[in-house]
Amino acid sequence: MAVSRGFTFVLAVCCYAAAVALLASADASSDFLKCLAAAEELGLPSQLVVARGASPSLFTSVLASSVRNPRFLAPGTVRPVCVVTPTNASHVQAAVLCGRRHGRSVRPEVFALVDLASLRAVRVNRRAATAWVDSGATVGELSYAVAKADPGLAFAAGLCPTIGVGGHFSGGGIGMMMRKYGLSVDNVLDAVVIDANGRLLDKKAMGRDHFWAIRGGGGESFGIVLSWKVRLLPVPRTVTVFNIWKTTQGAVDAVTKWQTLAPALPDELTIRVVVQSKQALFQSVYLGTCDQLLPVMSSRFPELGMTRADCREMSWLQSTMYINSGGASSTPVEELLNRTTSLDAFTKNKSDYVKKAISKASWEKIFPWFDVTGAGLIILEPHGGRGGRVNTIADGDTPYPHRSGVLYNIQYIAFWPTTAPAAVPHWIKNVHGFMEPFVSSKPRAAYVNYRDLDIGENAVAAGGATSYESGRVWGEKYFGAANFRRLALTKGKVDAGDYFRNEQSIPPLVTTN
Template sequence: MAASTSLALVLAVVLCCGCAATVSAAANSSSGDDFLRCLTAGVPSQLVVTQGSSSFTSVLASSVRNPRFLAPGTKSMDKGAVDAVTKWQTLAPELPEELTIRVVVQNKQARFQSLYLGTCDQLLPVMSSKLPELAMTRADCQEMSWLQSMVYINGAGTTSTPVEVLLNRTTSLSTYTKNKSDYVKQAISKASWEKIFPWFDGAGAGLIILEPNGGRVSAIADGDTPYPHRAGVLYNIQYVAFWPTTATAAVPDWIKNVYKFMEPFVSSNPRAAYVNYRDLDIGENTVTAGGVTSYESGRLWGEKYFGAANFRRLALTKGKVDAGDYFQNEQSIPPLVTKK
């Protein structure tokens, strides 16, 4: 996982801890402390920066201004895409920490997107050595700030779009989307990828995004934060389906079918999922007659997001701060109250 991802993590922690600081004065009990720590006791202190930290402003500024360099490359199925993706699976998690490469598979093509903390001249020999299949040239590399790279990757596809577009909170999407997710622990064979690629071609087909693990993500123990998908995981798969907002039809069958097809190639017992790609298909809470969410019903989806041990810890913490389950939704953490 590249340094770019590490800095993104710093920003996320800054925002979360900033919110937590607002309520910390009211939560002075040990249970409140457990809640506010969010199970992050094992995260290296240098990665946790609160608004009260002396370095808060400088970390935030450097994270936004730090130069990032985007190097896209596209391979079609008949021109080496399968070979490149097959190799990428084990290569990407082992890349230098300043480089991350993800893959978008759509229309039987694989689009490689990389973020690199350094110069294009520094990146070229790395790419030539690690992934010569992409035949990357200087023309494929664009230098930009981290903020600009977020605009570029998330739809603009050009460096001329002003970063202020990120301030626009009104969606301009003309499609609905549905997301599902998986984690891959063992590399998928070339023969299997040759069967997978055709799923992303034709009417109604969506796409998948392959995001590598590695770096700091894999270095942190599974139980140090609620997020457990770390060492031993090669990459995450995000499935995305699209359909027009004017359509009255239900979610396209494509995403359900491709998700079922991928079952032999991904994690199992449980089939893990990423909590930020919220997926009600993997389970929903059942509320008891007393208005409190059933812990057992929550385990169905919760252990896929957080792992069994982490989910239990989250539920025990919820039991201390919200035993009556006032805050609840289809996949909210259920309270687990132990008898004294």
């Protein structure tokens, strides 16, 4: 989830656009804007640059189009000096070069925003089972384009259709097919990135470490990724979904059983749980028919009480819409192309990973935190898999380290009306604190795509770059110690001057070895 105080590379939870910050010093910001205004010589048309002071109403409109959490539109929120809306790679290069010419900031509140929403093409190669997708495309647009090109192909990504693929892929990309096919980043084959010097690089040109870093290293530290080549994955023409609610004691019993069962089920079957208002919603996608699913559920998970009446058979594309809409089977799949989201509620996210099942007695104490007011919820996403990829890939093969031994991850979401003050409710901090004895420790792990400044922020070291030691505080929670050090060493090679920077960007670590 995107966070406050100028954190401008908006990351993955439901509903965000692809955007990245370019830093410019306060003294140089005027020169930076002049450079952008004259950047037609560099290939950037002036109409693609909207300055904060030039047209306040237009600026607010353009900025709001990339915001998916109204907390970042609230009074007092730091705003960029301008928004750049490129339509091709040369426009992004021009913005980077202007930033390089006119310095960078030790103040993260002074920045320009490059909004990649117009870079959203999806190019599917059915024969090769691959696709090139631009970072500004949404998950919904990618899913729709792939399924329309070939209903027997899909891509492993998250459920929320308005997620921008640039942020989603950059942090890992968990979803309902990851137990069989891995994370989104496990299926990235190539990428095109503009680095801190304005160079356009592909996988071969950027090198092994740079390519490794952009596939799960947080996205905002190693350049601006314009597009991704992904491996498409076979799916049956008919899949089966269900939504089953459990209440009171039945919910506690079912969640307790689910913890160790869900990671051990056939890789084709994913069941996630949403806990809210003292109830548990079990949502499933099975890559097969209802007739194939029923005996598995009756023998392995009788506590859920699934029957044929709970089954809904449909295409894979329809299943993504069904789960995201909470079971509205009549919603047309074209709704996946809708890029707009509601700005009626403020939100805040946190995350955890669970390696040891939580006892039934503990769940009985956890459920009351989710009272009938409905102001918060948790989502439990199963990992595991006997032959699947999410847990059989080594922790260091990508920057995403939460693989071996992980049963499931937890996403905490607090939401409150925009008519209320924008301060984060105490509820999410308190429930997160209550859960500490039950989740991973040393460090308490977190998912980088649910950004959380509460776990630490960067400090500036001598020389103006981000301090490696301050970055370790939060970075080892997202990436583990070994992966974080490799990320920092890579940052030191590709962006030693720390040009791409924010409160939780990877610090450059430069060694003499």
